[in-house]
Every structure is written in C-alpha cells, then in structure tokens.
Amino acid sequence: MKTNLPSFLIWLCVALLGAAAVGGIALNRGEAVNALWFISAALCVYAIAYRFYAAWIAATVLCIDATRATPAERLNNGRDFMPTNRWVVFGHHFAAIAGPGPLIGPTLAAQFGYLPGTLWILVGAVLGGCVQDMVTLFFSMRRDGRSLGQMARDELGSIGGSAALIATFLIMVILIAVLGLVVVNAMKHSPWATSTVAATIPIAMLVGLYMYKLRPGRVLEGSALGVILLLLAVAGGGWIDQQAGLRELFDHPGLPLAFAIIGYGFAAAILPVWLLLAPRDYLSTFMKLGTMILLALAIIWLRPEIKMPALTQFVDGSGPIFGGKLFPFVFITIACGAISGFHALIASGTTPKLLANERDIPMIGYGGMALESFVAIMAMIAATVLDPGVYFAINSPAGVVGQTAAEAVATISAWGFPVSVEQMNLLARQMGETTLFARTGGAPSLAVGMASIFGSAFGTHLLALWYHFAIMFEALFILTTLDAGTRVGRFMLQDLLGNVWKPMGRTSWYPSVLFSSAVVVSAWGYFLYIGVIDPNGGVNILWPLFGISNQILAAIALCVATGILVKSGKLRYAWITALPLAWLIVITSTATWQKISSDDPRIGFLAAAHSLSDKLAAGVLPPDKAAVAPQLIFNMQLDAVLALFFAALLWLIVIDMLRVCARHLRGRPVPPLSEAPHHVTQLEEAWQRD
C-alpha cells in the first residue's frame, strides 16, 4: 500500500465523517435523525473496510497473485469458464446475490428500533458477510470453481460435504415458503396487487417467446418490451380495481392465493427455462437495479427524517412482528444484508469461473456484499421513515394486536406509537387498498415506505401507483427466487435419488422431473400453507427459521474457509473467518435453544404447541381456530425438530472442522489441500492493468 499525503488526508476525512455519522446515529436520543446520516455512515464504513480490511486480507492473508492464471483462463470453454470483464462479473454476481432478503429482514427487525439493525448490518457486513463472500470466492477460484459442498468434502471430509448439501436443500425449502408467504400477504384481498402480479406471468412468457423464438438472444429488446408491459400492468391493475365485475376475479383471501402460488411454482419448475424463468429473471434484474438506484437517489435528494426511535421497548422480546429478545433475534432476522450463507453458494460455482484475474476478488466478493448491505440500509430507512404507529399497524398480525381496526390501533397506541383508524384508512385509500392492517411479511410496509419517499419526490397523487409498483417489483423477484429455488431443489433431489435408482438422476427424464418437482413444491407448499392458516401470520415462525438456516449455511462456509486457512499454515490469520464463525455459532445456538426451550409461546415452538393444545382441550378456541389447531400443533413440533436438526448440523461440522485443524496442527494426516496447480497467466491484461 502506497501512502502519500493527499490520500492520507482523504481517508482521514472519510474516517472522521464515518465516525461522526455512526456516532450521530448511535448516540442520538429524542431528536429526529436524518436518513442522510445512515447513508453517510454506511458509505464511509464500506469505503474504509474495503480500502483497508479487504485489501489487507487480499494481500496478506489470501496472498492474491495477479500473475496466476485463473480457471476462467486455463479452462476457458466459451461457456461457463470464460475470462470476463470485472464490471460484468460484478454485475452478474450482485444480481445473483441480492434478492428480497435484504429488503425484508431489516423491515422486520425495525421493530427493535432503527439502531440495532443498522449497526448489525454495517458491522456484520464488513467483518462477516463481505469476508465470507470474498474468501469463499477466492478458495473456490483456486479450486477450479468447485461448489461449497465439494470444497467441504475435499477439505474437511464427507461429513462436512453432506452437511452442506442438506443445509442447502432445507434452507431452500424454508426460504421459498417464507417468500411465498410474503407475496400472498401482499396480494390478500387486493385486486390491484393480485392482478398486477398475475400479469407478470404472461408478460414474462411473452418476453421469453420474443427472446427465444422471434429475436433470439436480443436480451435488451425483449427486456425493454417487458418493462413497458410491466409498467402498463401496474396501471392496468388500478383500472381493474375500479371495475365492479372484474375486481372480484382478483379479490381473494390468503388460502386460494397460496394454492395458486403452489400451482405456479410447480408449473414454473417443469416448464422450459426459456419460457418463464429466464425472461422473468431478466425483467426482475432490470427492475431491481432500476428501483434501487431510484430509491437511493430519492433518499439522497429528499433526505427524509427517521421517525422510529433508536430503540423500542420490544428489545425485551415482546415484539408484535416476531417474538424474541434483541439478542439473538436481531442477528437472526437480518441475515441477508449482514451475513448470508446463501452467498457462499453463488461465490463458489458460478462467479469464480468468470474471473479474469485474481486481483478482481476483493471488488467482486467484498464489494458485491457491501453493495447488498447498502440495499439493506435503504430498506431500514424505508421502514423507519414511516410513523412507528403505521409501521406496527401494517406489520403486526391480527392474532397479536386484535382482529378489528379499532382493537389494533388501541393496542398499538397503548404501546406509545399513536395511530388512528382514520389515519390508516386514509393511507389505505391513498395507496389504492381497502386496508393495510395486518399485512405482515414486510413487503407492504416497504412498499408504503417506498411510495411515500417516491411520492414526496414525484407528487403524492401517484402514491397508489408507486405502492403497487413497489409490490410488483418485490413480487417479481420473489417469484424469480421461487422458480429458481424450486428448480435447484429439484436438481439436488434428482442427484440424491439418482444414487438410489439411476434413471431418477437424469435431469431431463420427464417422470423424474415431475416427481422431484412435486416433492420439492409439496415441501415448501406445506410450510406456506401452515403460514397462511396461522393466525399469528406465519412470518413470526418462518422468518426466524429461515434466518437460523441461512446463518448456519454461513457458518458452514466459514468452517470450510477456517479449515483451509489453518491447513495452509495461516493459523495466525484464521481469526478473519473464525471470529465471525464464533459469533454465528453463539447466535444460532442461542436462537435455536430459545426456539426450542423457551416457555413463552411466542418464542418457543414447543411452548406454543403446549399452549395451543391446552386451549384446544379446554374448548376456549373459536370453531375456525379449533379446526386448524391440530395442524398448527403438529407444525410447531415439526419446527422444533427442524431447529434442533439445524443446530446438530452446525455443531457436527464445527467439531469436524476443529478435528481436522487439531490433527493438522499435531502433524497428523488430514485431507490434503485441493488447490489447483500454479500456472502463469498468458492474458496480457493482467500485466498491463494498474
């Protein structure tokens, strides 16, 4: 690192501004904080971490070698292995890692106030998530782009490999269920939202036909056509909402919508990718990038004030959106945006096969995650610029705050977050909805937040359009994740079943496709169904479970990385992954323990099952709730088993990693490092750059 006076002064200013911004957010009490402080704090923290920590890891710990040929160069086949411009790789990597997670988690975690979530997003990203993504990308690249599961098997042994595989499959099931639930809650009794989301399916197919049949490979033309149609669909949904005969067609309660999503998921998994999944993905990527840039510009331009307090009384565990104390649940709720194990699957496999030079690793691995973390900060801002009363009215399930609007506002106002029925009705009318009460899952409240930010930038008469645009944009990429996830689950299952009976492993054999798709869809469909019939909203149960599984996947990735560092003789630097790993072990073990053993039915699965079965036996449940109670009781017990299984998986791989490290340090034989041999790069660019 060269240092000279001007650069030293610039970095000193960045450090001072960052410290002032973080200090301002953290120490402020009582006065309104401006959202610009969040943006400044985030940008300064990322800049300093990238310039110093990431650069230090790259140079000293990983010893990145710009003259070493990457797998993209050595194995170039013009398809998956191909040296690619680093900005293009960055774009692909970011589009792959940033899904709905960083938008939903911070929105839910805002129930603790703006401070805990914001600090965790910043600290978790720069010390945990970014490091995980970067080292996984590096190790996978040095191993010809091998997947996390393969690396776990090669470096630690078969236990680690199987644990990674099982965790990936289960996390996929829980993730898709909770995302499906978010979409259902956004569409429930909303003809506008439902018709718009429904329209995205034929639009995606039309774009698919255009890109595949009419003008093959013309991605931009097809996407432009699709984006125009999507915007028309948002406006058209408003028109449908006004038509007496039409709106009823799209006005449905949660359960039929959940079955529609399940049916859709099955169809999407068996249809050819070019028809639905691929074009939908192009559209959702463009929409996502466009909306994120627009939101960032709107926040910087408008500088909205944060209305949520720094901390709420719900840090004690009594929160309406999900039960559980600040520790460990804020760290579980915000996985994506701080540290997300799922990224390790992208950082191993796809991205490393495209890198033209090892030098691009900090930018793509560390920088990509820092950008996702920034998206999470924006979601936190969008949630906390709302009046806290409105935020809680939208996000609290009816089972917690009361069935009627009057009950809900009375409960929420009694917490010290004043809100009135008139205020909520006016807001719902402005957003073109009949009600915004109990729209759990985070998407509607994010959409209200985004609509109010965009509304004050571009005129409030468009609020309803902005709201439904935001819903459409979220649903678009939630459904992409749902399609892609179901398909991946199908491949994993086919791979597994292929060991039992060979033909099942053939990914193009139709009976196997149908069977394995049906199994995967039923698995997530079950959790989605239970989430919809649960009077507490389902998000309360599913999101923490998703967070735990995602953090456990991260812990597996960090175990693999720590094991490799120790085996490479870098014990003294192993803390860069061991430290976030230790933290993940603490929070996931605590969270799992509380989810299983807590006496509070809002936290503990078993306590909830007991409490419900007691009520059922005493006959105090109304008939509709009594009818679904046995299913809910079974589900709570299943969730407890699942949580226990996740924890067991985590400890298994941690102990396995420690065993391998201890053997290595004592000079006993361990699986050898599987790094590919060194070849000098022939790409001229590597020598010319910088």
Next chain:
Amino acid sequence: MAKRLIKALRKLWQAIRQLSGDDGYERYLAQHDARPNVPALSRKAWFAQQQHQKWSGIKRCC
C-alpha cells in the same frame, strides 16, 4: 465536443450490452474464430444452450 459525446454514449451503450449479455452471441462468434475446426452454433442454438447452462445450478439467492 459532439463527437466526444457520441463516443461516450457509444461506450455506455456497449457497456450496457455487455452487462446485460445482449452482445453475448457476437462475443461467442469472436471467440469462436480462434477454433475454426468446430462449426459455430446458430444464434438460436447458442441462446438455448446458454439459457440451459445458466439455469442448471444455483443462480439466484435470497
């Protein structure tokens, strides 16, 4: 001045095409010239192969 603007816009357009994969087939053909003994795929076949390949693994995250 106008020339420089047009040049900058053209560069931007190329960047957008490359980022979105719009110019993928052209890049495939350019790369293919290096191996003349294998016949090049048609635009449609190339796109089909590319889509199939892209969606055979974990490509989208939470």
